[in-house]
Amino acid sequence: MTVRTRLIGFILFLLGLPAWAADYYILGVQDYVRSPIIVVREYQGLAHYLGRRLGKPVRVEAVKTYDEYMKKAAAGRYDFMYAPPSMIIKANRLAGYEPVVKIPGLISAAFMALADSNIAFPEDMKGKRIGFYEKDAMVTQLALAELKSMGIDPAKYFKSITFYSDATAVLNALQYRLIDVGVAASPLFTAWTNRGYNLVMVLQGKGMPHLTFAVRKDFPQTQTVVQALLKAHEDPEAAEYFKFNGFTNFEPAKLSDYDELAKFLDIK
Template sequence: MLRIALLLLVTVFATGGALAADAIRLGVGLFQPDKEKNDATYRPLAEYLSKKLGKPVELRTVDSWEGLAKSLANGETDIALMGPWGYVLANNQSGAQAVATILYDGKPEYFALMITHPTSGINTLADLKGKTFAFGDKGSTSGYLIPTHQFLKMGISDPEKFFSKVLYTKHQAIETQVTRGELDAGADYDRNRNAMIEQGLIKAADSKIIWTSAPLPNDAVAVSADMMKDKAMVARLQQALEQVGAELKTNPSLLPAHYTGFVKSDDKLYSSIRDAGLATGKLQPRK
């Protein structure tokens, strides 16, 4: 099974299809504004892993965190770069395991945010009552799980009744609509907000942060339960990922701006996310 692939094959596909023999299927979430850009962004990483693992790596962009978790759980992908909550869902559903965590500016953590427009008159979370609010999709850590957990701790068990209107959409759309004044407030995360400001997609002056979470573990590289049985391959994958930081010095296109590599990790790093899932009832204990 560990034949050397002299010809690197990286095929991007949206909804499945025939796989190359012995190919490893790499699933990534929609980190970029659109699928085309996302594919282009993560294709170099797929090619790099193909070289390091000696097997074709097929890249697959999945447009929701919840969908990516299901994809890993049902065997459509072997390896996934996914948000923390998506990983916990996949682990709970199928025993998928985290083997590494991505680094952002050298750090393995980030923060969930809640934002509003500076002229909204909203200064605290209590001020959100009766306002319009946008969550990310229900597989998002910072866009859904952590804000939902925060509201629960405030005694708000049903946000649908607390707000006048609730939307579930993409992080980029949340930032755009809040800065335009089309939404009163929404949930996001610091990496996305900072990137959109840096890219000129939004202006920092057009939004303000009214809440910041405790540190959260960055996105996980998780492998399916079946792949986890191949200990030698998992070890090679972890080694390849740990070498990305050094590789970026000569091949900066391997990861998007500010991402500086990977660090070896495991399921324990994501225990706080699991605790939030259990507390909100969004995750049921495994039997």
């Protein structure tokens, strides 16, 4: 990328103009733990494919914090966003980003314990130590909302509450018995039990839509993006993303798919 291109993109960002007016499009993703370089590599094949279909390069831009991600979304920094739907719906409220495709299936909060812990039912969690990951993470928010719907105040119900950097840290804390109950995304619980981890499901929360791809409201080629993403799993380069994450493909999404999520998490 030339100095001139960077300067133009920076000026457009300051002026609040769409990045598609520059020489490239921007796909914004968020990851709490991993290096932005690693994150960009994960999405590079998908970005290259999308750029080929749109006739202009797509640059992946990764940020670590929820607040930074939402701040840039509110400013219209991104042409596209790919994130948990709680973040996408917040971006819709802030700047009109429209969900267009999502990973098939539902995701929920899984409350889990070690099989030999004698914690098997929700009532067994009372007075125990619980671990979540990032407070702004969708799974954490789903878990807290689930407890609220059950009339449980976590601060009073649990002996202690700890927030970890990511799901792996929660699993490690369970294994080292630093916590008694851990919360992770339901697909991770399934994957971990399939790998032989000695875990039991204590409580599974409400199922909600999976990872979602959204497009800036004034983007001029939205339908081209939608059609490209629905066929992305057929492209060798883009398919690397699905292989890496264990997903199969994208399916169509619309804003009304997230009404229940927005209500459950009180996203304004």
